Amino acid sequence: MKFPFMRKLLTTTNFTDSATAVYMLVFLYTGINKLWWHHKFYAVLLKSPLLYKNAGFISWTIPLLELVICIALFFPLTRSMGLKAAVGLMAVFTAYICYMLLSSSSLPCSCGGVLNALSWPLHLVFNIFLFLLGLAAVLHPNQTLYCNKQEKPKTCRNE
Numbered sequence: 178m179k180f181p182f183m184r185k186l187l188t189t190t191n192f193t194d195s196a197t198a199v200y201m202l203v204f205l206y207t208g209i210n211k212l213w214w215h216h217k218f219y220a221v222l223l224k225s226p227l228l229y230k231n232a233g234f235i236s237w238t239i240p241l242l243e244l245v246i247c248i249a250l251f252f253p254l255t256r257s258m259g260l261k262a263a264v265g266l267m268a269v270f271t272a273y274i275c276y277m278l279l280s281s282s283s284l285p286c287s288c289g290g291v292l293n294a295l296s297w298p299l300h301l302v303f304n305i306f307l308f309l310l311g312l313a314a315v316l317h318p319n320q321t322l323y324c325n326k327q328e329k330p331k332t333c334r335n336e
Contacts, residue, residue, distance in 0.1 A: 193260070196314035200263045201250045203307065208243030211236075226281055227273070242266065257318070264311035271304040 211218045215236060222232035246266065249259030274297065277284055284297050295303060 193314040204243040208240040211240035
């Protein structure tokens with residue numbers, strides 16, 4: 178069964194747009210969740226051996242930063258800067274998880290919703306995947322996901 182609309186969509190959708198959409202979904206979801214359940218997020222940060230001294234500041238800064246980055250990703254003029262900020266923040270989150278896995282026996286999770294259900298090692302894999310996805314989008318912008326051999330878009334590479 179063929180779906181011509183999918184072929185057209187994939188021909189016109191580039192990798193950067195797809196990575197941006199993924200980051201927007203993740204940051205919107207986690208940012209809202211952390212604000213909605215702020216008291217829980219703050220309580221978990223207080224249990225973190227690395228973050229407890231700045232738990233109050235971090236408990237507001239992280240979710241607001243996630244939402245600001247999400248807004249930056251939405252607008253074409255700020256998308257590139259937003260994607261770089263998203264990858265940077267994901268690098269910080271990934272480094273934090275690595276630090277916690279290597280140094281701590283008690284591992285409080287400050288993520289919200291579905292991500293809270295992941296084990297720490299699985300969360301690390303998820304973050305590494307998001308980091309690499311974003312890094313690839315930053316380093317190789319405008320790569321087309323699908324190249325139709327009859328109509329080669331300008332962003333398609335010759336294979």
